[in-house]
Amino acid sequence: MLAAEALAGLALEAGGYYVDATFGRGGHTALILQALGREGRLLALDRDPQAIAAGRRRFADEMRLALEHASFADLATLVPAHAHGRPCRGVLFDLGVSSPQLDDPQRGFSFRADGPLDMRMDPTLGEPVSAWLARASVDEIRQVISTFGEERFARRVAQAIVVARRARALQSTAQLAAVVAGAVRSREPGKHPATRTFQALRMFINDELGQLERGLAAAVEVLAPGGRLAVITFHSLEDRTVKRFMQRESQGHSALRGPAVLPAKAQPRLKLIGRKTRAGEAELARNPRARSALLRVAQRLP
Numbered sequence: 266m267l268a269a270e271a272l273a274g275l276a277l278e279a280g281g282y283y284v285d286a287t288f289g290r291g292g293h294t295a296l297i298l299q300a301l302g303r304e305g306r307l308l309a310l311d312r313d314p315q316a317i318a319a320g321r322r323r324f325a326d327e328m329r330l331a332l333e334h335a336s337f338a339d340l341a342t343l344v345p346a347h348a349h350g351r352p353c354r355g356v357l358f359d360l361g362v363s364s365p366q367l368d369d370p371q372r373g374f375s376f377r378a379d380g381p382l383d384m385r386m387d388p389t390l391g392e393p394v395s396a397w398l399a400r401a402s403v404d405e406i407r408q409v410i411s412t413f414g415e416e417r418f419a420r421r422v423a424q425a426i427v428v429a430r431r432a433r434a435l436q437s438t439a440q441l442a443a444v445v446a447g448a449v450r451s452r453e454p455g456k457h458p459a460t461r462t463f464q465a466l467r468m469f470i471n472d473e474l475g476q477l478e479r480g481l482a483a484a485v486e487v488l489a490p491g492g493r494l495a496v497i498t499f500h501s502l503e504d505r506t507v508k509r510f511m512q513r514e515s516q517g518h519s520a521l522r523g524p525a526v527l528p529a530k531a532q533p534r535l536k537l538i539g540r541k542t543r544a545g546e547a548e549l550a551r552n553p554r555a556r557s558a559l560l561r562v563a564q565r566l567p
């Protein structure tokens with residue numbers, strides 16, 4: 266999604282070393298590899314072991330690619346370990362969940378097909394949503410649904426969940442979707458009433474905003490001067506995080522601004538490149554999910 270614009274934002278050099286921080290099904294990775302020459306190298310990460318397993322099969326013969334089951338929050342250690350001293354010329358983030366994750370009911374991301382109430386991108390870590398919902402208080406559930414889902418009726422949903430779990434543990438996506446639909450109506454035409462609740466629980470159980478903060482900070486650390494940072498978001502909370510991060514890093518430390526010569530720590534580390542970009546008409550026609558996608562690009566300063 267926004268693939269051509271994101272690749273243009275990376276300003277790919279044929280012999281450069283790049284990072285695809287969110288491999289997914291490998292769409293961006295394939296495009297980057299097409300643009301790289303024999304000397305170019307790409308490190309691709311995903312915290313989902315299934316994504317990496319599928320990627321190893323798809324790119325089995327691709328010697329320029331290193332695939333790692335890892336979180337992008339750990340970029341600061343992963344890149345030096347893989348780069349063998351090569352300067353990192355670009356890092357791409359394409360946030361959110363992938364189509365294979367959404368389409369597999371066993372992953373528990375979707376209310377459209379029944380499956381276990383899990384929602385972890387990395388099922389080898391942490392706990393499924395069902396385990397958290399079994400013990401969280403009304404107030405904890407309300408806060409998560411209100412913060413990450415921006416659900417106006419978060420308290421009503423949280424109370425309905427706690428009442429429902431007294432009768433029967435919430436183990437499946439269909440159970441949760443029915444509980445939410447019984448408590449609230451959707452304000453947005455065509456949207457299932459559980460859309461906001463599912464999104465909120467997914468963002469919470471995967472600590473998506475915390476991961477994003479750490480991933481962006483690590484990307485700026487590993488980028489070589491002149492290197493590009495390109496980030497595609499799908500959600501206003503994600504975009505706000507990226508926008509604030511890029512603004513902060515492109516302005517330097519405001520508390521320290523003023524003196525003619527800024528101390529090294531206060532110098533801006535990023536320069537914004539262009540304005541935020543949305544998906545074009547053709548892409549929207551192909552993929553309506555792209556309507557909320559936004560791309561922001563910045564360049565690492567020396």
Ligand SMILES: C[S@@+](CC[C@H](N)C(=O)[O-])C[C@H]1O[C@@H](n2cnc3c(N)ncnc32)[C@H](O)[C@@H]1O
Nearest residue numbers: 287289290291292293311312313336337359476
């Ligand atoms: C929208 S998909 C990426 C699609 C990909 N660009 C493509 O072309 O196929 C997002 C992917 O990022 C992964 N992901 C999300 N958070 C992550 C994190 N903190 N670290 C590593 N991967 C993450 C998800 O597991 C998912 O596979």
